[in-house]
């Protein structure tokens with residue numbers, strides 16, 4: 001997985017048909033998704049439960065590109081190896097998930113995955129300062145984690161700008177997660193984000209038997225984000 005700062009659209013399968021994950025992953029990649037974003041929730045760190053490493057391993061053969069696994073779980077360290085073995089290319093843990101973030105990031109890279117660090121909306125950008133040499137991606141939650149389809153929290157745009165300044169020239173992606181659509185995508189791209197997670201806005205109107213809307217939605221979000229760089 002090489003580093004570049006081009007806009008990447010990462011559909012969240014939280015908005016996909018849960019009975020059909022393999023076909024959904026194939027459909028979104030065929031329709032232009034850059035990464036596939038996989039939301040793991042434990043009913044403890046966040047008030048919702050999705051799935052675990054067995055599901056990630058089952059969908060891995062259906063993803064040609066990057067499998068981007070977002071762990072909304074606490075504790076996180078005991079499960080890192082299982083998600084790496086399931087084929088995750090990127091594993092993102094929350095800075096709020098436990099007291100030993102440094103150890104968590106070491107464990108993720110040690111397991112052979114790229115290391116991501118997610119920040120809840122109430123967590124300041126400065127939290128990442130001492131981890132900048134240990135992360136490949138910083139995920140800015142633009143909703144409170146746990147559910148898709150929530151409203152984008154505009155105060156997070158300033159956090160993205162602060163992170164972009166902190167990161168400087170380091171090869172670290174800034175990912176946005178929550179409420180990304182053609183209206184909010186240019187705001188975060190302008191602020192310095194390059195990986196846009198979108199669930200509802202990608203999957204709306206489509207299905208595995210009618211995947212064209214997925215492609216239309218991805219193209220619309222990408223064009224809106226890239227437009228601010230034109």
Ligand SMILES: O=C(CO)[C@H](O)[C@H](O)COP(=O)(O)O
Pocket residue numbers: 012014015039070143144145146147148149150177178179180197198199200201
């Ligand atoms: O992590 C998440 C929620 O915790 C989801 O990835 C995120 O909310 C994306 O869904 P939507 O685009 O529908 O907001």
